[in-house]
Amino acid sequence: MDFIQQCDALEIEIDRFADTLEAIDSSLVVPTCPDWAVADLARHLGMIHRWAEHLVRHRAERRVPIAALGLEPSTIDAEWIRQGGQLLLETLRGADPEDPMWSWGADQHVRFWSRRQLHETLIHRSDLELAGGLSPNFDAAIAADAIDEFLENLACAAAFSPEVAELRGRGESLVFIADDVGRAWTATLYPDAFEIRYGSTTARAQVSGPAARLALLLYRRVSLEGSEVAISGNESLVDFWLAHSMLG
Numbered sequence: 001m002d003f004i005q006q007c008d009a010l011e012i013e014i015d016r017f018a019d020t021l022e023a024i025d026s027s028l029v030v031p032t033c034p035d036w037a038v039a040d041l042a043r044h045l046g047m048i049h050r051w052a053e054h055l056v057r058h059r060a061e062r063r064v065p066i067a068a069l070g071l072e073p074s075t076i077d078a079e080w081i082r083q084g085g086q087l088l089l090e091t092l093r094g095a096d097p098e099d100p101m102w103s104w105g106a107d108q109h110v111r112f113w114s115r116r117q118l119h120e121t122l123i124h125r126s127d128l129e130l131a132g133g134l135s136p137n138f139d140a141a142i143a144a145d146a147i148d149e150f151l152e153n154l155a156c157a158a159a160f161s162p163e164v165a166e167l168r169g170r171g172e173s174l175v176f177i178a179d180d181v182g183r184a185w186t187a188t189l190y191p192d193a194f195e196i197r198y199g200s201t202t203a204r205a206q207v208s209g210p211a212a213r214l215a216l217l218l219y220r221r222v223s224l225e226g227s228e229v230a231i232s233g234n235e236s237l238v239d240f241w242l243a244h245s246m247l248g
Helices: 003-023 038-057 078-093 110-131 140-153 155-159 162-166 211-218 235-244
Strands: 172-178 183-189 194-198 205-209 230-233
Touching (some): 003 038, 038 110, 140 155, 140 183, 172 235
Parallel strands (some): 172 205
Antiparallel strands (some): 172 183
16 A cells, blocks of 8 residues: 555544444443543544654654643544544645654654554554444455554564564464465564564464454454464464564
């Protein structure tokens, strides 16, 4: 997906989140985000949108703590989500995606943030729908990009997700296959790091299924048992990967 496609898809996700927020009880528990109710999830997403907008607008050269920006809302509702989302979109669309800036991930350019905020919003929209008893769905191509972005940035996430640093092994590989879009990724565990490569190879374990279901599994929004993906080979290796690859 290119920068414009990411921004356009982000706009759709912001609207879907806001529409769903209007339709469900804000006190409902969010089962995929422990200790959060719907209002907490909405607060988080609205503040993340505003934080990302500030970073992009200033082409931040280093991390700016979100707590330093005074973003706490007086009211958390769909309109507040839309306002923050629209501000983020305006800033992104007015920026050059090639401009260098800080990010917590592998890509140190403005384009990191259009992609990251798209998938941040998509996954949290899924959280919101699951809280409301709905079944999340999204475009297979966007889901495949969400998987790609997740795997690309996972090593960087060790800075705030310490268990990622435990994704180590002795050369074991596992393959993730989004079979509805013909995409595959191979993760190999080494004693001092893990490596992600595009494509599939002979591996100790294989996880395959539709891109949307695979994305929900890798982001830990569904359990392995409820993911509707197929596992072949060493399932304990898959369990190990899932137990140590959570963002945040």
